[in-house]
């Protein structure tokens with residue numbers, strides 16, 4: 035029987051779909067209206083990532099697109115079509131989301147929170163009681179700055195760094211409430227920051243970190259143009275050089291999520307932190323950025339405990355441009371990955387996200403050419 039997936043055309047969804055389509059005979063792409071049809075976009079993605087033609091044809095033959103409006107009751111379908119769709123499904127992967135941290139809060143709410151409620155309604159309507167796989171984010175931990183965050187943790191007492199996080203938190207709450215109310219199991223996957231060193235291509239989904247990187251590049255270009263000298267510029271960054279950011283290769287995230295799905299749920303809602311076993315320190319990120327921009331403008335990013343009372347004009351510019359990202363420079367928290375470790379899916383063998391990897395990721399022409 036078919037499975038359905040939302041967000042299959044995105045950075046994570048494309049990788050997930052590739053693996054899921056190998057394991058399931060029929061995959062329904064729940065995609066939004068307009069633009070190039072989702073199935074065609076997937077085929078272009080597969081070509082761009084170098085899959086042989088016969089493998090692409092085999093995957094394409096298993097795909098069917100159903101155009102839906104995520105925020106609308108019954109996904110914008112007629113009652114008859116909605117029921118027919120629901121009754122077909124054994125599994126639903128809900129991966130679609132608006133991930134633009136600076137997006138309009140109403141858009142984030144509609145796509146991420148309301149959209150999840152609509153997908154729950156789909157899971158609820160099906161006679162085959164499909165298993166719901168909900169793609170969340172470690173960001174549901176919000177502004178909690180330190181400590182070990184466990185997979186069972188879910189509360190809003192620390193507030194949120196962005197409205198995106200809040201919208202995803204409310205989506206996860208909706209999944210838990212539904213499961214508690216109906217007794218239906220669900221799996222919640224919480225990936226960390228997803229990265230890839232795959233070469234950019236017009237038919238590959240845009241990397242979500244692109245926005246941040248483009249901002250950084252524009253900023254450095256502006257500083258280089260307005261600066262009086264070519265001497266090394268020192269910019270004080272409110273943050274902690276020992277702060278931790280968890281970054282995981284998107285291909286690995288998709289692999290882990292599908293592996294997890296092969297195991298029977300152990301509770302009503304099984305939550306997994308889909309994270310790298312080793313965090314990246316912010317001092318490494320600062321080093322990588324220094325090296326990347328060295329040719330345009332030599333900058334030293336110097337961490338300071340709090341924003342300086344009298345920032346230089348350059349620092350003011352940096353703080354304004356990068357305001358969404360700065361709070362993440364201070365968090366010293368770790369995301370517990372007991373779920374993955376229990377299944378033997380993560381450990382020392384996980385390929386590193388190290389200096390070389392990050393240079394390949396952020397130094398790619400996608401970032402350097404499009405700024």
Ligand SMILES: NC(=O)c1ccc[n+]([C@@H]2O[C@H](COP(=O)([O-])OP(=O)(O)OC[C@H]3O[C@@H](n4cnc5c(N)ncnc54)[C@H](OP(=O)(O)O)[C@@H]3O)[C@@H](O)[C@H]2O)c1
Pocket residue numbers: 040041042043044045046047065066103104128129130131132133145169170171172202224225226227228229239240242
């Ligand atoms: N990227 C990360 O670092 C990261 C980290 C943790 C968790 N996540 C989670 O992983 C999931 C996938 O993220 P991603 O990085 O793959 O994002 P992405 O590349 O921006 O892809 C988002 C996907 O959602 C679809 N979508 C967006 N708005 C929609 C709407 N209103 N109706 C229907 N479909 C819509 C997009 O369709 P179009 O192609 O038509 O735009 C696309 O397929 C999300 O749930 C996100 O919260 C991502």
